[in-house]
Amino acid sequence: MNGQLRHRRVARKVIYIGLVICAAVALLIIVVLPITRPSSSSGSHSTNLVRYLGVYEPDAPNSYAGVDQFAQAIGRQPNIALYYSSWLKPFQASFATSAVKHGAVTMVQIDATNTSLMSIARGRYDSYWRSYADEVKAFDAPVILSFDHEMNGDWYSWGYRQSSPAAFVAAWRHIVTIFREQGARNVTWLWTINIIDGLKDVTGPTPWWPGSSYVNWVGIDGYYYSPSTLFPSLFGPTITDVRELTNDPILIAETGASIAAGQSAKIADLFAGVRTYGLLGFVLFNQDGVRKTQSWRIGSPAAYAALRQEAEAYMKPPS
Numbered sequence: 177m178n179g180q181l182r183h184r185r186v187a188r189k190v191i192y193i194g195l196v197i198c199a200a201v202a203l204l205i206i207v208v209l210p211i212t213r214p215s216s217s218s219g220s221h222s223t224n225l226v227r228y229l230g231v232y233e234p235d236a237p238n239s240y241a242g243v244d245q246f247a248q249a250i251g252r253q254p255n256i257a258l259y260y261s262s263w264l265k266p267f268q269a270s271f272a273t274s275a276v277k278h279g280a281v282t283m284v285q286i287d288a289t290n291t292s293l294m295s296i297a298r299g300r301y302d303s304y305w306r307s308y309a310d311e312v313k314a315f316d317a318p319v320i321l322s323f324d325h326e327m328n329g330d331w332y333s334w335g336y337r338q339s340s341p342a343a344f345v346a347a348w349r350h351i352v353t354i355f356r357e358q359g360a361r362n363v364t365w366l367w368t369i370n371i372i373d374g375l376k377d378v379t380g381p382t383p384w385w386p387g388s389s390y391v392n393w394v395g396i397d398g399y400y401y402s403p404s405t406l407f408p409s410l411f412g413p414t415i416t417d418v419r420e421l422t423n424d425p426i427l428i429a430e431t432g433a434s435i436a437a438g439q440s441a442k443i444a445d446l447f448a449g450v451r452t453y454g455l456l457g458f459v460l461f462n463q464d465g466v467r468k469t470q471s472w473r474i475g476s477p478a479a480y481a482a483l484r485q486e487a488e489a490y491m492k493p494p495s
Contacts, residue, residue, distance in 0.1 A: 231462050267308055269311065283366070284319065288334055313361075327344050336379050352365055364393055367386065368430075372413050382417070392424065447486040
């Protein structure tokens with residue numbers, strides 16, 4: 177009897193120790209391993225503790241050289257590399273492979289120029305989307321995808337006044353559904369809107385919202401045009417509107433400061449604003465403008481120095 181009792185106690189102790197070890201291992205996995213593939217069906221999307229500093233260079237996706245030159249100028253590799261995809265173009269796996277080799281995630285803005293959104297929603301282009309989904313799935317690394325960005329502005333064929341919000345939402349949901357059906361689970365869906373700037377050419381984002389089950393991150397595009405512009409006035413009202421729709425993470429998906437605005441000061445303001453509002457980070461649109469005074473390209477040694485200094489502090493892992 178005493179022997180049986182002793183054996184039971186030993187067995188219970190072994191089981192207890194085993195449970196403690198399993199719990200410790202599970203906790204270690206949760207703390208250490210980053211979450212790189214957000215849920216494609218849940219309305220609550222987890223992200224790992226990554227701060228994003230991305231860039232668009234005008235030679236993308238034909239070349240990665242521009243991104244490399246930008247990296248050399250700021251003393252670090254950006255961790256998002258953006259390119260814009262013309263309608264019916266395939267996924268640019270070569271550019272995306274270069275991004276991975278340099279520690280960056282590829283971000284693609286796919287624009288259905290002069291194409292009926294309802295025709296997309298009704299399946300006319302399903303073969304293209306299935307092929308694209310298969311290409312992204314085969315790539316087997318995280319990809320950030322956005323479709324018909326800045327749809328709440330009136331300057332694109334898919335946007336405000338030119339297409340209806342209902343058609344946009346239907347097309348967006350249809351595309352996401354196809355990717356899920358094809359098993360392309362390595363996609364972060366980025367719903368990208370323009371800032372609400374108080375002008376008649378931009379409307380609020382609410383009618384264009386596809387729903388949290390179809391979106392992982394929210395992107396906001398906005399630019400510094402003048403010295404008086406600051407992050408709270410530039411992005412704050414749009415962030416407030418977005419937060420009425422969702423708690424999904426927000427990325428400043430396209431931004432820059434003109435030379436006339438004072439690039440060095442605006443770079444510091446951009447970093448400060450991202451921190452204050454608790455955003456994922458931002459992507460710089462590093463391209464020349466039609467007029468030199470409104471060029472978005474980092475245009476001076478002082479501006480690059482400010483970017484290097486701010487990035488060094490910003491990109492340090494959270495303590």
